[in-house]
Amino acid sequence: MTITGRREDVLAEAAALLGARHVAFDASDPAQVTKALTGLPEHVDVLVNNAGGNPAFDRKGDDLESVRAEWLANFEANVLTAVLTTTALTPRLADHARTVTIGSIAARQGSGSYGGAKAALEVWTATICRDLGPRGITANVVAPGLVEGTGFFRGTLTDQRRGTLIANTQTGRAGNLDDVAATVAFLASPEAGHITGQIVHVNGGAYLGR
Structure with a gap:
C-alpha cells in the first residue's frame, strides 16, 4: 500500500502507523504528479x-x-x-x-x-x-x-x-x-x-x- 499527500511529516507518521509506503506531492500540479510517478507503484x-x-x-x-x-x-x-x-x-x-x-x-x-x-x-x-x-x-x-x-x-x-x-x-x-x-x-x-x-x-x- 502507498499513501500520498502534500505534507511529508503527516504522511510519514501515517505511513509508519499503517506499515505503508508514502510519496509526498501536490496532486493538483501536473509537474509534481509526473515527477511522483517514479515513486508510485508500477x-x-x-x-x-x-x-x-x-x-x-x-x-x-x-x-x-x-x-x-x-x-x-x-x-x-x-x-x-x-x-x-x-x-x-x-x-x-x-x-x-x-x-x-x-x-x-x-x-x-x-x-x-x-x-x-x-x-x-x-x-x-x-x-x-x-x-x-x-x-x-x-x-x-x-x-x-x-x-x-x-x-x-x-x-x-x-x-x-x-x-x-x-x-x-x-x-x-x-x-x-x-x-x-x-x-x-x-x-x-x-x-x-x-x-x-x-x-x-x-x-x-x-x-x-x-
Whole structure:
C-alpha cells in the first residue's frame, strides 16, 4: 500500500502507523504528479482518490477576486487532484482494478464551490467508468455526509450545526471513519466487480438517494 499527500511529516507518521509506503506531492500540479510517478507503484490494483477539503473556509471576502479564488481552489483541491492522479496512473491500472473517489453529500445539497467541485467528480466518474469498463475496471464515488473524527471543519462546526446535521439523518447519529472505510473496502473488493459508475451515499439517510 502507498499513501500520498502534500505534507511529508503527516504522511510519514501515517505511513509508519499503517506499515505503508508514502510519496509526498501536490496532486493538483501536473509537474509534481509526473515527477511522483517514479515513486508510485508500477502495478495498481486499487486507487482511492481522497485528496480535497474545502478551501472556502479560507475565503477572505465577497469581492469577485475572492469568489474566483475560492472556486478555483476548490476545483483544484477536489477535482484536479483526482483527475490528474487517475489519468497518470491509468496505464498502470491492472485489468479488473478498482477506482474509488471520495465525494460528498454536498454535491446534492447546493453547497457552493465545494458542492460544485464534488458534483464535478460525479460527472467525471461517469465518464471514466465507460472508458475503463472494457478492462473490467470499476469507478465509483463514495459520498459521505457528516463524518466525525476528521479535521474537515477546521473547528468551525458549532454544536447547533452538528445537531442539525445529525437530526437530518434517519439513523440519529453522525457518520464515522469506519463507515466510510468499510464502504470503500467493499467497492475495492472482487465482490463489487459489477458495480461501476455509482454514487454510494454514506450519510445515514440525510440524503435519500434515488
